[in-house]
Amino acid sequence: MMAQKPSATINADMPLAQAILDTIREPLLVLDEELRVLTASRAFCRLFNAGRPVAEGCAFHALGEGQWDIPELTRRLHAVLPTHTAFEKYETEQPAGSMGRRQMLLNAREVFHEHECKAHILLSMEDVTERRAVERKLAEILQQKETLLAEMQHRVANSLQIIASILLLKARTVQSDETRGHLHDAHRRVMSVASTQAHLRASGQGESIAMGPYLRQLCDALASSMVSEQRAVQFKVQVERGDAASAEAVSLGLIVTELVINAFKHAFTDDTVGGLIVVSYDVDGTAWRLTVCDNGVGKPEGESQQKATGGLGTSIVAALAQQIDGRVELSSTSPRGTTVSIVHGSMSSRLSKAA
Numbered sequence: 001m002m003a004q005k006p007s008a009t010i011n012a013d014m015p016l017a018q019a020i021l022d023t024i025r026e027p028l029l030v031l032d033e034e035l036r037v038l039t040a041s042r043a044f045c046r047l048f049n050a051g052r053p054v055a056e057g058c059a060f061h062a063l064g065e066g067q068w069d070i071p072e073l074t075r076r077l078h079a080v081l082p083t084h085t086a087f088e089k090y091e092t093e094q095p096a097g098s099m100g101r102r103q104m105l106l107n108a109r110e111v112f113h114e115h116e117c118k119a120h121i122l123l124s125m126e127d128v129t130e131r132r133a134v135e136r137k138l139a140e141i142l143q144q145k146e147t148l149l150a151e152m153q154h155r156v157a158n159s160l161q162i163i164a165s166i167l168l169l170k171a172r173t174v175q176s177d178e179t180r181g182h183l184h185d186a187h188r189r190v191m192s193v194a195s196t197q198a199h200l201r202a203s204g205q206g207e208s209i210a211m212g213p214y215l216r217q218l219c220d221a222l223a224s225s226m227v228s229e230q231r232a233v234q235f236k237v238q239v240e241r242g243d244a245a246s247a248e249a250v251s252l253g254l255i256v257t258e259l260v261i262n263a264f265k266h267a268f269t270d271d272t273v274g275g276l277i278v279v280s281y282d283v284d285g286t287a288w289r290l291t292v293c294d295n296g297v298g299k300p301e302g303e304s305q306q307k308a309t310g311g312l313g314t315s316i317v318a319a320l321a322q323q324i325d326g327r328v329e330l331s332s333t334s335p336r337g338t339t340v341s342i343v344h345g346s347m348s349s350r351l352s353k354a355a
Contacts, residue, residue, distance in 0.1 A: 021041040022041055022042040022043075024043065026041075026043060026124055026125055026127075027043045027047050027048070027104075027127075028044060028123065029044060029060070030120050030123075031077065032121075033118075033119075033120075034059075035077055035078065035121070037056050037057065037060060039056055044125070047099070048096055049096070060123075061074060067094050070092060073090060076090065077123070080109065080110055081119055081121065086109035087106075088107045089106075089107065090106040090107075091103065092106065101129075102127050102129045103132045104126065104127060107124045160190055160193060160194040163190050164191055167184075167190065168183075171187065181265075187225065188222065188257070189257060189258075191221055193257075194221075208243040208245060210243055211242045211244055211281045212239035212241075214249060214253065215237050215252075216237045216239075219237050219256070222257065222261075226260075226261075226264050233275035233276065233277060235276075235279070236278045236279070237279050237280070238278060238280035240282075241283060242281055242283035242288060244288075251324045252324070255290065255321065256279055258316050258317045259292035259317060260292060268296050268297075269297075275294070275296065276295050277292065277293070278291075278293050278294070279291070279292050280293075284345075287343075287344055288344050289341055289343050291339060291342075293337060293338065293339035294338055296336065296337055296338065297336065298336050298337050317340070317342070324342075325344055326342040327342070327343050329342075
């Protein structure tokens with residue numbers, strides 16, 4: 001039995017609608033409830049090499065070489081009119097003559113035709129072939145970038161280890177105690193950078209860093225390079241919660257390194273007993289406070305804050321704090337000890353205490 005030819009009312013009675021369809025750049029089809037083509041836009045005919053007289057009246061699944069005979073797509077189209085629903089971004093790959101295979105995003109929805117008092121299906125198509133090609137290229141470039149970054153980080157880690165070893169060897173050969181001290185400080189700074197770099201590499205480039213494990217690992221590395229039987233200072237890390245972006249975490253780690261080195265050098269003597277350095281990180285919304293405090297000798301009485309904090313380490317801390325929009329706060333915890341905080345935002349004034 002010959003299939004009944006659909007009404008041509010949409011073409012005869014609505015030339016304006018057809019003209020609008022032909023003006024739209026994206027391929028469009030209007031289907032009836034049996035998924036037969038009522039009309040096809042010029043863009044559809046041009047892209048899929050189908051003449052309008054051939055397309056109109058054909059079953060959708062029989063168009064072209066039968067490439068539209070996709071069970072999942074047919075099921076979705078059949079559900080549009082009975083359920084008065086729509087679907088979007090159904091992706092399929094279709095041959096398009098001399099243009100090769102094209103990636104198409106299909107969107108379908110119900111439209112009501114007043115003259116025929118019935119609903120039809122408007123099926124629009126978006127050619128995303130170039131977009132998908134760009135996305136694949138970007139993914140390849142990103143993968144190459146990640147590979148190169150991993151290689152660079154590996155080389156940086158090896159270079160830091162070599163530099164640290166050279167500094168230690170040089171410290172053992174020099175005669176000047178002052179020079180030896182500077183070399184040991186440089187060694188500690190290099191090791192802290194190496195520890196920071198290793199933790200960030202393990203966490204993943206660009207990811208948020210959990211500050212608790214990060215600061216504990218950093219302080220463990222500092223303690224192993226600084227604490228000895230003669231200077232048995234303990235380290236304590238207090239972090240309940242809080243993450244930081246990787247770039248911010250780098251600055252915070254370097255700040256902790258400088259403050260710990262300063263505390264270790266100036267707060268405790270060689271015969272210190274019960275020395276303690278506490279590193280804490282508190283978060284309140286977008287505000288945070290990083291604090292390093294000790295129970296050492298404290299600031300000498302009568303010494304100005306400018307004089308007490310005017311060394312190289314403090315200059316480094318100030319510069320790093322400025323980079324992450326933080327401010328430096330210094331206080332003495334009478335009768336002993338010093339507390340230095342880096343504060344971002346309107347964080348409360350609660351301070352950690354070394355006891």
